[in-house]
Amino acid sequence: MVVTIDFQHVFKHPLQLVVETHLxxxxxxxxxxxxxxxxxxxxxxxxxxxxYRRRWAFCENILPNILRQVSALNVKELILEEEAWLNIRSGHLQLKSRNITWASYARMSEESKFARADDNPNWTVFKQHGQIDINNFGPLTHLLEMFASKIINYGVQKTVRIMEELLTERAGKSDS
Incomplete structure (x- = not known):
């Protein structure tokens, strides 16, 4: 089974600030x-x-200890790769992300885009499609998929919240 998420959010900030904040x-x-x-x-x-930028993000392994009993899952850090294409002329940022860690067991991918909102050029629309496909874990596969689904949904909400907080802080600094 593949766990998917589709998400859209409007940041009430200009594209340039949103892109700079994301990066x-x-x-x-x-x-x-x-x-x-x-x-x-x-x-x-x-x-x-x-x-164009290709970056690696190093993240703490947040899997619960019960899942870390599987030796392949018991790693200290996770590595995610992000490729970003900022098109200066058309004014949008396109992103593709994937997991490096556990790639032989699970495939996580996200495609995201930041673009000016059609109805307000001072706002930015964020769209994201993500999926995780887990295999090779036998009876644990379903449990891992359920955990992945919760983490994906929580992660998207947390990322948007952090972006909004950072944007508010940075917009306030640029106003002064």
Missing amino acids: TKYPNAKDKWVFKVETLERKIDLSKGVD
């Missing part, structure tokens, strides 16, 4: 789960107006 939000004191982000590759294509 610099981790690590931060509001979320201890992501403790390091490394940029592995960055290319700017001036002829196409595209700024």
